[in-house]
Amino acid sequence: MNRVLRSQFVKTIFIRLLSSLLTLFLLVSFLFFIIRLSPGDPTDKYVSAKLGSELSERIAEKFSLNQPVADQYFAFVSNIFKGDLGVSYNYRLSVFEVIWEYFSFTLIFASISFIIQISLSILLAIRVVRKQNKRIEQISTNLSLFVYSIPAFVLGVTLIYIFSVHLNLLPISGLKSLDHDELSFFPRIFDQLYHLILPLITLSVGGVALFYKYIKESMDEIKNHTFVANLRATGLDENLILRKHILPNAIRPLISVAGVELGIILGGTLITEVIFSLPGMGRLAIDSILSRDYPLVIGCVFTAGTVMIFANFLADLAKLKIDKRMIKGILN
Amino acid sequence: MKSRLKIIHWIIFLWLLVVIFRFDLIIDYLSLILSYISLLFTDTFSAFAVLRFSFVDGSLSTLLFLLIIPMTLYFRKKLRFITGKLNFSFAFLVSLIFVFLFAPIISNENPEFSKNLSVTKLLPPLSSVKQIELKSDKGQKLSEVETFRVNSESIIKPPFNNNIMFADSVVISDQVVYYQKNEAYEVERDLLINKAGIPVIEEKFYLLGTDEFGRDLFSRLIYGTRISITVGLGAVVLSFIIGIILGFIAGYRGGLFDILLNRFTEMFLAFPVIYLIVLILALFGSSILSIIIVLGISGWMSLFKIVKSEVLSIKQKDFFSTAELVGLNKLQLLSREILPVILAPVLVNLVFLFSNVVLAEAALSYLGLGTGNTYPSWGSMISSGQEYITKAWWLIAFPGLGLILTLYTFNSSGRMLGKVFNPRIK
Numbered sequence: 063m064n065r066v067l068r069s070q071f072v073k074t075i076f077i078r079l080l081s082s083l084l085t086l087f088l089l090v091s092f093l094f095f096i097i098r099l100s101p102g103d104p105t106d107k108y109v110s111a112k113l114g115s116e117l118s119e120r121i122a123e124k125f126s127l128n129q130p131v132a133d134q135y136f137a138f139v140s141n142i143f144k145g146d147l148g149v150s151y152n153y154r155l156s157v158f159e160v161i162w163e164y165f166s167f168t169l170i171f172a173s174i175s176f177i178i179q180i181s182l183s184i185l186l187a188i189r190v191v192r193k194q195n196k197r198i199e200q201i202s203t204n205l206s207l208f209v210y211s212i213p214a215f216v217l218g219v220t221l222i223y224i225f226s227v228h229l230n231l232l233p234i235s236g237l238k239s240l241d242h243d244e245l246s247f248f249p250r251i252f253d254q255l256y257h258l259i260l261p262l263i264t265l266s267v268g269g270v271a272l273f274y275k276y277i278k279e280s281m282d283e284i285k286n287h288t289f290v291a292n293l294r295a296t297g298l299d300e301n302l303i304l305r306k307h308i309l310p311n312a313i314r315p316l317i318s319v320a321g322v323e324l325g326i327i328l329g330g331t332l333i334t335e336v337i338f339s340l341p342g343m344g345r346l347a348i349d350s351i352l353s354r355d356y357p358l359v360i361g362c363v364f365t366a367g368t369v370m371i372f373a374n375f376l377a378d379l380a381k382l383k384i385d386k387r388m389i390k391g392i393l394n
Numbered sequence: 395m396k397s398r399l400k401i402i403h404w405i406i407f408l409w410l411l412v413v414i415f416r417f418d419l420i421i422d423y424l425s426l427i428l429s430y431i432s433l434l435f436t437d438t439f440s441a442f443a444v445l446r447f448s449f450v451d452g453s454l455s456t457l458l459f460l461l462i463i464p465m466t467l468y469f470r471k472k473l474r475f476i477t478g479k480l481n482f483s484f485a486f487l488v489s490l491i492f493v494f495l496f497a498p499i500i501s502n503e504n505p506e507f508s509k510n511l512s513v514t515k516l517l518p519p520l521s522s523v524k525q526i527e528l529k530s531d532k533g534q535k536l537s538e539v540e541t542f543r544v545n546s547e548s549i550i551k552p553p554f555n556n557n558i559m560f561a562d563s564v565v566i567s568d569q570v571v572y573y574q575k576n577e578a579y580e581v582e583r584d585l586l587i588n589k590a591g592i593p594v595i596e597e598k599f600y601l602l603g604t605d606e607f608g609r610d611l612f613s614r615l616i617y618g619t620r621i622s623i624t625v626g627l628g629a630v631v632l633s634f635i636i637g638i639i640l641g642f643i644a645g646y647r648g649g650l651f652d653i654l655l656n657r658f659t660e661m662f663l664a665f666p667v668i669y670l671i672v673l674i675l676a677l678f679g680s681s682i683l684s685i686i687i688v689l690g691i692s693g694w695m696s697l698f699k700i701v702k703s704e705v706l707s708i709k710q711k712d713f714f715s716t717a718e719l720v721g722l723n724k725l726q727l728l729s730r731e732i733l734p735v736i737l738a739p740v741l742v743n744l745v746f747l748f749s750n751v752v753l754a755e756a757a758l759s760y761l762g763l764g765t766g767n768t769y770p771s772w773g774s775m776i777s778s779g780q781e782y783i784t785k786a787w788w789l790i791a792f793p794g795l796g797l798i799l800t801l802y803t804f805n806s807s808g809r810m811l812g813k814v815f816n817p818r819i820k
Contacts, residue, residue, distance in 0.1 A: 352676075
């Protein structure tokens, strides 16, 4: 890599980082204004109106609610960037600790599902393309659209009905069996995986259909390029062309929308965790909303947003690594 | 598969189906409308006082129902869609529109009506119970307004009716004895509605069964369709307006506004929007209007991107600069020069957006944050059905199927629309 190109790279990545920070800043500001705009005085949550205005004024002073909005905004933003997200009402712990406990589950859960989605959809696409059967292709395209249209909660509940209620094979909900604490290390992991089978299917099926559609379409397009005809003319094995030449090119558009896909998966875990009552961040968010635990809600939304922005940044770096021509597309 | 069936045939088929099964109801509605019109002339003030939303809703859909066949026949030439070939998703789309427009005629029960829980709760599909109806005390002569009110209550089913009772079986002797879960109750013969001296005992038929409160699942499904489509349409229109206007400004003007909007859309596009929606609904409370607004506001980003990039390319075309030089103002530029050009990609995007919004509404209702408490909604039906999963599969199966088919219909019609506008996509 020559020096000019490298300096351009560093510049691009720096600007991209700045824009990520700007997005993060926008998110925080957005959160602040949403909370300020919402009806109801925060003091109402602590002090009944019957106790007189003096007490609520004292509380307002303690919360620095009588300071100018600009000062409050500044304090809010600086607190969040210092990592101080407040204290959860329900758990009596700092929001950061609570979220960390739940977020690790969501992270593992989402990553396993992501790997399943990517590998399964690539395998399926290769299989269908290799067959070169018009009818199978058409059926598979329609089927993928249909499967994609099944909402996660309908699928999850149906799976519970079939496998847990009727066949009595898999657990209905939760992550641990009753005797989980008495097990040794490996049976413990096995037990948790056993509980995760249905949730993983629920979370992954829609994504497999979506990725399959992406990969299949771009494979079809690349198959008609001249370089493929050229490779064929040299007498290369058809399977080899498919695996070594068509597939890597077909996966590239997948990477460029990786951020959006991660968002879909993170949103999907929220629903899936609620269906199977798994201890993840999505269910934490919903529970905290239903119990009006505002610091925790804000913490969850902020964490989800930060993860997404960070993941998008990483995805862009990966894009650069794979294809250097994409340097222009990143700063858009 | 070579079928000569067209969409218009499906419309006529559905129409005939409704006419066959709901003929009495349509006639009742028509007589009700006539009596209301006569009431308007005789007693205008109280006519407005008895006006209810359900009555307006029901009579409007009756009138539209009668007009729909002449209208389709008349517009057959202009709307090419109607004479298009029938396939599954178009058939389902037309059925959805039918259900949306004619919900009061298609369902003959109030979706919130629940009575005699011990008899009616969790009935499987295609089951029926005995229904006996007490006489309402209308012995004395009623004024015209009161007659109208009583009539309208018998036709438009209210959510509460103390005169109707459900029973497993009924025995008529000197007294009428009815059984509710092996408990016998007696009632005087004279108190019931009689026909030629014999008490009238009807069969109440539940096509899709009942839920845990004994409410008719079929009519809940019908009205749930209405909610989903209303939310979808409202949010899509809102997104359309926001996306077009912001996209036009950002593409046409550029500058700081453009940069800020770009960051903002990036934030939203990258974000698991459901977290934000959930936060906003939790802070501001969820009603049908707030759900429409929130979903509308969270959906305009992809539209904004399309419009902006299209405006950027149109801006350099000759016809656009000519129009600018002629002196058209911004609104005219947008509506006359830009909208016709970008209509195709925007329309495809709107169809996909619609299915996303329907899905989001159902998911929010499933999470308990939607309209589920005040209106029947598919998502909340599924979430409450999950508690009875061991006993009642139909509580999940029918709303779930409705949701899947609706989403599939919109996704596949969006794809077909895309193919029509852009034949290069396979």
